[in-house]
Amino acid sequence: MTRASTRKPGEAGGDDQAAVPRRLLEHATKLFAKKGFDRTSVQEIVEAAGVTKGAMYHYFGSKDDLLYEIYARVLREQTRQLESVASSDAPLRERLGAAASDVVVSSIDNLDDNTIFLQSMHQLSPDKQKAVRAERRKYHERFRGLIEEGQASGEFRTDKPADVVVDFFFGSVHHLGSWYRRGGTLSARQVGDHYADLLLDALRPPG
């Protein structure tokens, strides 16, 4: 019977013909999010993707690698997005609000990746974990910079350390996956705007 397809490896097509690494990543993401990293066997992943273990270990060095690639993709995308918003020349409140709302929307759009991030990060090998953390910290620092800018200009309260506010906010963001359900009453953008408002208003100088 042989796996259908006489196509070239890199060639795109319908769904079946999508590049093997992409299919693997895609199905691994879904399974990791649904059952957790440890509970998902390599066998399940390759079956879902319609290939065999040989194929997987041809493209990825280990099961860990699969997880790491998922992280890296998410981090790259979020970092890119933040950088683009934060460095515009709009007023500070708008930039922070947009950054906050955007990260919520993108977290909801990719709820699976978000869930994995939350639950499985500590299962990565120590060095890969370190790499992820470093990237993550850079992201947080960029975000914190926006808050500190507003504190320096007097727009934001100064009685709350900026890093506490950052951790406060990203805690909320990371936990979206535990309550947000598609098809609910709120769209991703609505939640994003609510969250952004709550953040900005929490930052108003006390009076």
Add this chain to the structure above:
Amino acid sequence: MTRASTRKPGEAGGDDQAAVPRRLLEHATKLFAKKGFDRTSVQEIVEAAGVTKGAMYHYFGSKDDLLYEIYARVLREQTRQLESVASSDAPLRERLGAAASDVVVSSIDNLDDNTIFLQSMHQLSPDKQKAVRAERRKYHERFRGLIEEGQASGEFRTDKPADVVVDFFFGSVHHLGSWYRRGGTLSARQVGDHYADLLLDALRPPG
């Protein structure tokens, strides 16, 4: 050689003599928090606790049971605390502030339990998971009640759904474990008060 101790089973003592179930729970908590539920073998737990597998399966029906007991303990304590604060006759803002600050402090005091909650809940058997979720929802509903009370009285803004605010806040709380480190510059209570302030100020009617 025989396990030292001619004490009666229930009898308390130093550390070695603490009741076996307690010791198991204690070490299981630490190990689960450090390495995750799936990555921790029953063998490791019983070795850390200084007993054998036989002893563990004498007191707990399964590895899942161990995890469930840890959850249940935390939930009972937090629910008790919230109920006590929420039903006092202090002004609303004080009650909500105290509830918020308290849950942060208790989450930090038991960072391990908190970490486990975050990472391992989905590894419980479905029925136990359901039980935990139900208890958790009751807790959130009680908390939400406080916010709705303030919205009804005009003290709090009404343009943000109370349940969104609750999820926003508890996201932050659940994520304390990913950044708070003992020995840092902030005490648990300081963080709690910061978080409570941020929540209360985010709830001020917009102006």
Add this chain to the structure above:
DNA sequence: GTCGGCATACCGACCGGTCGGTGTCCAAGG
């Protein structure tokens, strides 16, 4: 013919859970 891109068969390690047995304490009988 040889090289990338897979498939297939298989290995060794480990893991949760079980189960027959053992030591200890206590209560009752003599």
Add this chain to the structure above:
DNA sequence: CCTTGGACACCGACCGGTCGGTATGCCGAC
């Protein structure tokens, strides 16, 4: 006081099964 018996707490060897990873072979393209 000593014996007996049996409940309770625990021991530790063992088992079936699973999993990540590997070794090897095949096959079409160049």
